Amino acid sequence: MELSKDSLLSSGTFLRESDAILASKTSAALGQTSKSATPGEPEEYDPEWLDLKFENLDLTCEDLILDDLEDNIQENLEDGLISEALDSGVDLGNYSKDVEKSLVECEGGAIKDYISQAGNICKLHKEIKTCDDILMRMENMLDGFQRDLGSISSEIQNLQSQSISMNVKLKNRQSVRGELSQFVDEMAVPEQMIQHIMDTPVSERNFLEQLHELSVKINFVKEQNFKEAFSAKDVIIILENLKLKAIAKIREYLLDKINSFKKPLSNYQIPQTAMLKVNFFYQFLVTHERHIAKEIRDHYVDTVSKVYFSYFKTYMRRVMRLQFEDSADKYDLMGSDENARRGFFSTKPAVNKNKSAVFTLGNRGDILTDFLEAPALVPHAAQKVDERYTYEQLFRTIMFALMDNCCREYLFLVDFFLVSGSAAQDMFSSVMGKTLEVVKKDTTQYVNESFDAVGNFLCLHIIYRYQVIMHKRQVPALDRYWDGLSKDIWKRFHYLVDLNIHSILECDVQKISNIDLRPHYITRRAAEFCGAIISINASFCDERVSQLLAQLWGAVEGFLNRLAKEFPNKKDQLILVINNCDLTLAIITERSREEGKEAEAINRTLNEKIQEFIEEVLLPHFGPLMTFVKEAEVLLQKGEIEQLRREENKVIQLVKSFANEWRKKMELINAECMKSFTNFKNGTHILQGALTQLIQYYHKFQKILSQAPFKNHPIRSELVNIHHLMVEVKKFKQTF
Structure with a gap:
């Protein structure tokens, strides 16, 4: 007989359900066995009570109908093993028998396994039941705990609400107590205050402390009286009397201190210091x-x-x-x-x-x-x-x-x-x-x-x-x-x-007697005055002072020029001005920290006069040479060589004269400078300037002779080497 695919699927489902029924019957049988066992003795397995009969079981019956068979058809068709058997064309009848045979063998093996493990299963069943009892008792205990915790939680909530209510009441009472206590303290007039205000001397510290307290209480009572507080009426008269007493004592004390200033030979700093220690007295009077x-x-x-x-x-x-x-x-x-x-x-x-x-x-x-x-x-x-x-x-x-x-x-x-x-x-x-x-x-x-x-x-x-x-x-x-x-x-x-x-x-210079080339007393006075003013003005500079000193120096400079005209010789005139300017500059420089506008103006005048003097002191000794150099430079600049050639004899005479007399004339210039100037340092400086100017003139003279028309003139061999002049000039340089 050839089985259809649907019959095969129905048979498999039926076999699975049969296994479930068998397992339930086995458990029931084992349960009966467990109940018949004597407590305290090990359970014995009795195989005779289990009588399984499979003779009338027909797993291939076509009339087997199950309610959910149709629902599993599609699911069984998707099984991989069944799909493979259908696709490979295997004889389903034989295949079904093989499957049925395998199932029977598996069923028999399973039953043997159940039977062999029946003792352990009974023991397991008993242990499970014992555990169920224990768990039941635990559940009852936990239910009791849960009910107790529920009652405790409600009690805690009740206590918490009571605590919050009590805390609010406490804060309210403390707030009222604090304000009321402060109110009472500020309103009450202690006996100690009355005693100190009435009897304690003003100079003692206790009186001052109680006066502070009295001032606070008076202000507080005035404020409460304005608010129509009944308690203020009880103390306002007392505070007013204390205030009048304190004011009378303070007034008497301060008037006594002030009157002590009038005492002969009194040190008024002492009562002032005492008054400062009680300066609250005046503040109290101003307030009240x-x-x-x-x-x-x-x-x-x-x-x-x-x-x-x-x-x-x-x-x-x-x-x-x-x-x-x-x-x-x-x-x-x-x-x-x-x-x-x-x-x-x-x-x-x-x-x-x-x-x-x-x-x-x-x-x-x-x-x-x-x-x-x-x-x-x-x-x-x-x-x-x-x-x-x-x-x-x-x-x-x-x-x-x-x-x-x-x-x-x-x-x-x-x-x-x-x-x-x-x-x-x-x-x-x-x-x-x-x-x-x-x-x-x-x-x-x-x-x-x-x-x-x-x-x-x-x-x-x-x-x-x-x-x-x-x-x-x-x-x-x-x-x-x-x-x-x-x-x-x-x-x-x-x-x-x-x-x-x-x-x-x-100043009329003609009425001045004993005029000489030394610094004049008017210049010395002006120099000392300028130095003094500049020294004082150094810390707090004032431009107005500089302007005044500039006007003063202008007057002094004009006086020196007028005084110099009393000398017919220009050289003496320059010496007079240079000596006076040098003295003024030295005094101002000594007094001032740095060179200012006044020193700059004087220094400028001094340098101008020194340059003029240098020309004048060189002129008597080297005048022809200086004049020739100046004229020759002009002729060379104009290109008038022929006119310069006419000066050949003069050039020869100048070269020979300079070569023979330059050392002697330097000595004369040195003596004149040292004799003319009162400040030897200034005289040496002027001498060096004069000799340096001489070297420059002679260098220009040599430069003129090195050009046409004297370029090849034999007189050039008699020119003095410029280095010899410089060496000789250094001999006149002295250190002061």
Whole structure:
């Protein structure tokens, strides 16, 4: 019988289901066996109870119908083994039998395996059941745990909500307690405060501390009273009484301190220091009783203003007694004749004892460096030893005392009276205004009567430096005072310089006696004055000073030219100007740190005069040679060779004359230069310049002879070698 593909697939499905049924029956049988076994004894396998009968099982029945057979047909057709059998054309009947036989064999083998492992399977079944029981108990325990955890979680949430509620209540209570506690503390008036305000002296620290507390409580109660707090009405009367008592004690204390300034020979810095330690007193008065604060302020201004006025007026009068009796006057000018001032009955000149300091600086400049911030002079101590001082020294001590006191006073006003800016400046002016006026008046009066230009310029620079010091101390109180005083001093200084310039311009050289070639005393005065002014002005350069000194040098230069005309010889005129310019330049260079405009102008004039002198000193000795060189250069430039040829005899004479006399004439020039100039260094410099100029002339002379028409002239062999001249010139070079 030939099987179809569908029958074969149905048979395979049926076989798989039969295996499942067999396995279930086997398990049931094994279960019955397990139940019949005695507890505690090993189970024995009894094969007789298992009676499997397969005689009536027909796996090839065509009438076998299964519900899901059709659903698996397509799936079975896709099996690889079945598809291969169908494609290869194998007899399906035989193939089915072979498969059936294999299945029967496999089924029998499986049954034998089940039977052989029946004991182990029973044991496994028992262990599985035991595990199920254990797991069941564990499940019950876990269910109990889950129920307990659920109840614990709800309790935790309940506790958390209670904690949050309690925390909010605590914060609210703490906030209320803090504000209420602060309110009570600030509202309450302790017994300790009442005792200290009423009985403790003002100068003790406990009074100051309780005064701070009282001020805070008064402000707080005023604020609460404005808010209509009932508790404020209970303490406002007590605080008001304490305030009145404190104000009365403070007023009495401050008035006593201010009145102590009036005591003779009192050091008012001591009460000021004591007042600064309790500067809260004035702040308390300003806050709670303004009219008392104004009374204290007005009384301080009035008292201290009078004290400063009296002090500085007396101090200036005593200090000015220490000035030198002999000071510069209207006759102490650069252009004034030293012999012009004579006594009425005496032929001797009335010479100023301290006249050397009128135009020179000397050690007077130390007042701007070493003694700028030296302690102020003590008049009675200086009078005991009969010491005398220049005006700039007295001016410095007055201005230093003024600066020191003004700085201290300004800072005291700012710290104690709580003022700043324009208010501080106004109050300072109220205190020091009269004092500054009297100091400026007396200072300006002396300055306008002074003829000491160097002293005035020193005073001007003292002001500049003190102004810088006050700016470093951050005290701008005296800026207007310094500016006004410096303008007055500068005006007088400018006037004095102009006065000296006019004295030089109006100087009649014909009335000057004993005129010689040495530096004139007017030049020396001007040089010393310029050096002094340049040295002082080095730190605070002022272009106006340079302009004044330029005008002064112009006047001096004009005076020298007028003075030189008194000598008929031009050489003497040049020597006079050179000596005076050299002295002026040496003094200015020594005083100044670097060469300025003044030195440049003088040096330019000096070099011009030296060049003129060199020509004049060479002319008597080598005049024909110099004249020939100048004329020959012009002829060669024009190309007039024939006219130059006519000078052949002159050339021969010049060559021979120079060869025979050049050493002797150099000696004469050297002697003349050394004798003419007071500064040997300058004389040597001029001598070297003259000899160098001579070498240049002779070099030009040789160059002219090396050209036509003298190129082949035999006289060229007698020319002196230029190197011999240079060697000889070096012999006159001396080192100073």
